[in-house]
Amino acid sequence: MSLTEVSQSQQRRDLRLPLGLLLLLAALSAPFVASTYVVHALIIALIFMLPAHGLNLLVGYTGLLSLAQAAFFGIGAYASGLLAVTYGTPFYVNVAAAGLAAGAIALPLGIPALRLRSTSFVMCTLGFVIIGQAIAKNWISLTRGDMGLSSIPKPHFALGPLSFTVSGTTAFYYLALTVGILATLGVWMIVRSPAGRNMIAIRENETLAESVGIPTWRYKLIVFMLSAVFAGVGGSLYAHYLTVVSPLTFQMYYSTTMLIIVLGGGAGTISGVVFGSLLFVGLTEALRVTPELRMIAYGLCLLVLVFWFRKGFAPVINRLWDSIGSAK
Amino acid sequence: MFSTILEQIINGIVTGSVYAIVAVGMTMIFGVLRAINFAHGEYYMLGTFGAWFAIDYLGLSYEASIVVGVLSTIVIAYVVGKFVMQRMVGAPAESGVLATLGIALVLQNTVILVFGGGYKFFSGGYIEPVSILGFSLAEQRVIILIVCLIVFIGLELMVTYTRMGKSMRAVSQNVECCEVVGIDVPQVVLRTFILGAALAALSGVLTAPVNVSVYGGMGELITFKTLPIIIMGGLGNVRGTFFAAMILGIAESLVATYVGLQFRDTVGFATLILMLMWRPHGLFSTQARF
Numbered sequence: 001m002s003l004t005e006v007s008q009s010q011q012r013r014d015l016r017l018p019l020g021l022l023l024l025l026a027a028l029s030a031p032f033v034a035s036t037y038v039v040h041a042l043i044i045a046l047i048f049m050l051p052a053h054g055l056n057l058l059v060g061y062t063g064l065l066s067l068a069q070a071a072f073f074g075i076g077a078y079a080s081g082l083l084a085v086t087y088g089t090p091f092y093v094n095v096a097a098a099g100l101a102a103g104a105i106a107l108p109l110g111i112p113a114l115r116l117r118s119t120s121f122v123m124c125t126l127g128f129v130i131i132g133q134a135i136a137k138n139w140i141s142l143t144r145g146d147m148g149l150s151s152i153p154k155p156h157f158a159l160g161p162l163s164f165t166v167s168g169t170t171a172f173y174y175l176a177l178t179v180g181i182l183a184t185l186g187v188w189m190i191v192r193s194p195a196g197r198n199m200i201a202i203r204e205n206e207t208l209a210e211s212v213g214i215p216t217w218r219y220k221l222i223v224f225m226l227s228a229v230f231a232g233v234g235g236s237l238y239a240h241y242l243t244v245v246s247p248l249t250f251q252m253y254y255s256t257t258m259l260i261i262v263l264g265g266g267a268g269t270i271s272g273v274v275f276g277s278l279l280f281v282g283l284t285e286a287l288r289v290t291p292e293l294r295m296i297a298y299g300l301c302l303l304v305l306v307f308w309f310r311k312g313f314a315p316v317i318n319r320l321w322d323s324i325g326s327a328k
Numbered sequence: 329m330f331s332t333i334l335e336q337i338i339n340g341i342v343t344g345s346v347y348a349i350v351a352v353g354m355t356m357i358f359g360v361l362r363a364i365n366f367a368h369g370e371y372y373m374l375g376t377f378g379a380w381f382a383i384d385y386l387g388l389s390y391e392a393s394i395v396v397g398v399l400s401t402i403v404i405a406y407v408v409g410k411f412v413m414q415r416m417v418g419a420p421a422e423s424g425v426l427a428t429l430g431i432a433l434v435l436q437n438t439v440i441l442v443f444g445g446g447y448k449f450f451s452g453g454y455i456e457p458v459s460i461l462g463f464s465l466a467e468q469r470v471i472i473l474i475v476c477l478i479v480f481i482g483l484e485l486m487v488t489y490t491r492m493g494k495s496m497r498a499v500s501q502n503v504e505c506c507e508v509v510g511i512d513v514p515q516v517v518l519r520t521f522i523l524g525a526a527l528a529a530l531s532g533v534l535t536a537p538v539n540v541s542v543y544g545g546m547g548e549l550i551t552f553k554t555l556p557i558i559i560m561g562g563l564g565n566v567r568g569t570f571f572a573a574m575i576l577g578i579a580e581s582l583v584a585t586y587v588g589l590q591f592r593d594t595v596g597f598a599t600l601i602l603m604l605m606w607r608p609h610g611l612f613s614t615q616a617r618f
Contacts, residue, residue, distance in 0.1 A: 118421040127597030134594040292441040302430030
């Protein structure tokens with residue numbers, strides 16, 4: 001690397017930090033400039049970003065294509081909703097329980113599923129969603145079947161004498177933003193760690209990774225559970241935001257959406273997932289007038305992604321980011 | 329008691345025949361493309377809708393509507409095959425999953441957009457009961473059984489003796505070698521795909537009089553039923569698919585009667601997951617094929 005190159009990259013980094021802060025400022029001020037509806041869409045995007053981050057660890061970094069995200073999303077939503085409605089537990093307990101429940105259920109599901117390769121693994125994970133929906137529909141004494149759970153309380157925080165209920169859209173936006181930023185930082189720390197590099201090694205060549213001493217089986221299982229924890233937390237936020245949960249939370253639609261966010265944004269990149277959730281949730285909201293057209297657009301998006309943007313839109317964003325960053 | 333069980337088994341065999349005709353197309357497509365076709369149930373739905381349209385709007389007879397249903401599906405399958413499936417030759421498994429999921433969304437929602445999402449009444453077919461060996465069975469069910477047997481005998485013969493069947497087997501074994509010896513792989517893929525879609529459509533049209541209702545989202549359930557079957561049968565295995573479909577059909581029928589109707593649709597995936605734990609390669613295959 002020559003000296004001029006070093007100075008150029010130095011120059012870029014200097015500009016990227018203020019740009020990043022500007023984006024953060026934009027995110028923080030969104031509720032004051034955008035309409036309630038746009039803020040609602042942003043909340044949904046931030047909530048969907050959580051399972052998408054989890055899926056990205058699995059698909060983008062470890063190379064395991066899973067359709068199970070909707071199952072763990074649903075488990076999180078139900079765990080959280082049931083706790084809140086039945087026992088009236090505080091919000092942070094519900095979120096933690098939702099994440100733990102999804103992660104714990106992922107363990108016995110992951111053990112048989114991860115023995116399979118490519119197509120069979122995809123199929124098996126799809127099965128989890130379908131079985132999850134059947135349980136939510138038929139275990140009526142617990143889940144109230146098709147009626148679902150309603151009047152799940154809005155998040156409530158109590159710190160000593162201070163108590164605060166997150167009831168408005170703006171307040172929920174900040175809650176979702178906080179969780180979203182924490183999750184993004186969490187994923188960033190994971191993929192930057194040696195564990196993240198081992199995951200990439202598994203993605204690139206599992207046999208080779210195993211032969212250099214990486215415990216691939218344990219890694220795959222842990223990442224599978226971790227992706228479920230992210231999805232569970234997302235499901236919990238979703239339940240508390242919409243205040244209702246029904247068996248429809250276990251829908252292929254959610255798995256497909258998560259997959260589009262990850263692959264459309266750019267699998268194996270964190271910025272891609274953040275951008276992808278904003279873009280594709282935005283697209284969904286923009287087309288909400290006709291649900292059929294929305295799904296057709298989604299389907300066409302998938303085809304375009306597969307055949308023209310194999311790596312998603314992340315390379316495009318990165319190039320844009322670099323060109324803005326290096327401009328004077 | 330015993331005769332009830334026997335009756336449920338016969339019902340299960342009829343259901344299994346329906347699944348078998350749909351699933352065999354999917355398993356053949358997997359054979360040549362190494363891709364699971366998540367849109368396969370959509371061709372079943374398209375066939376049914378074509379036939380429903382022919383009866384309700386064109387005033388045709390049920391027999392003619394079968395032709396309309398299957399032919400219209402073939403046209404759509406040709407377009408999809410040309411633009412999407414042929415591009416998937418040699419593509420990674422993920423591409424296949426995503427592209428076919430996309431096609432499923434497009435086809436299903438286009439039909440809902442054009443015809444509306446509600447349930448439609450299918451008025452055709454032979455629903456008069458006939459008595460065979462002391463069991464009462466709707467004529468249509470007997471027809472389904474007979475067609476299933478004809479289809480499978482025909483496929484066995486085709487795969488073994490015809491040029492098309494031989495090239496299909498060749499492509500499913502090694503794409504590169506086929507290219508070397510001059511087999512037009514994209515052409516084989518296209519033909520296999522159209523054959524599979526046509527069989528799915530045929531199955532849809534034959535089952536419509538039994539199911540009575542027709543709706544845009546019906547393909548999804550069929551896809552979900554077919555997936556465990558083709559994995560249990562051993563991917564790309566025609567004979568295995570037949571037996572796996574029968575097993576699933578009978579299991580569903582028994583579960584619906586003795587456990588509860590609401591659990592019927594999960595039997596497939598539950599069996600699949602249990603089976604994968606002790607035979608990860610499918611019931612009828614001795615080695616891993618993928």
